Amino acid sequence: MSLSLPVNAAGLQKEEIGTYGYIDWINQTVYAKGLGIAPKNKQNTTQAIALAERAAIVIAQRNLLEVIKGVHIDSHTLVQNKIVTNEGVASSIQGMVKFSQMEYSKALSKDTVEVVVSMPLTGNLGDILFTLTKDYGGGNRGTGAASDLESRLNRLERRLQMLEEEISGLRKITFEKERLMFLFEELAMAWQTYAARNSFIVNADYVSAAELSAIKNQMVDQEKRLAAFTALLTDLSRRLDALESKKQTKPEVQPYRTPVQTPPYTGLVIDARQIGFKPCLKPKMFIQGEQLFPGAYVDFEKAVKNGYVRYFSNKAQAQQSKRAGSLPYVIFAEGTHEGDRSLSLDPDAYDTLKAIIESPTNFLAECRVVIVF
16 A cells, blocks of 8 residues: 555655655654545445544554654664564553544545544654663753763863872872981981991900801991982982972963864754765764764753754755754764764864863753754
8 A cells, every 4th residue: 555645744755664654754753544444334425434434543543553663763773673572662652643643534435535644753652762762862861951060070070180189199299208208217227226236246246257247248238228228319309309399380281172162053953965864763973983962961851852853855944943043053964874874974063063062051952953864
């Protein structure tokens, strides 16, 4: 059965799912057609049309479920593959399909009716479909802004720790120098006591000639080692004093990368035409292998309500859309990534997009993304 477009959907770009119906990616809506025939025991034409329409709606809703199963959530996730082992999710979607909207009904004969039903991929259905991926777009429900703030605080904490470690390291060196000096003083005193004691033993002739020779050689060796140790300690002390003096007079300036200053963009428009891209509910976007969208910053509730992205077939309309805002950032997609339902973006946009993501007014968290395909 080939599905003909309803009058109010004519001309929209669509992805057909078998013979059941199609996905209207521009309006993020699924459509399915059903054909109903009245039973033979109808009383009149009016009753026949009513019974045929009722049968057509049941078939259309059943077909709509099959269309939903053919929806790609992202480049790797097909709804069908997620619900075959989850009867609960399948039942939930089947229950929602019963509340689909009838787009039109047309009597093809006295006892045959054709209907088309539809359902948006956002809202309650989107909640179920996005949850199937179990990562909420890399974020958590309702925590996009909080997650972004936490990330920024963590970066500041790491910078503060580095400064504290630098200062504490200098203090530690000073402390070690003082402790080393103390140990050296104790060593010198111990050596003096040892030398005095051995001198008494030697002078008192309490040892043999061989023992006396060994003691004298040991004393000479210890004197040499003590002298070398004294020279080393003096050099270390001098170098540390110079380091401390330099630190106080000429503090070392840590290299700092000036953040990219970006205009107050209001949305992202991606030109993905003529690269073989196919739409999905949650397309991932990469630059040189790094995924920039969606990320942990995404507000899941807004993604459910409005969709992760909005699709257009006309670039001018995309740039003027409410989703893109008054000053959209327009970039090109170089090609697809990990299949044909994710995008590889222009590397020149990396710094700008990273600055947007780290900005307190990150519009990507609100899924203000538009793709022209």
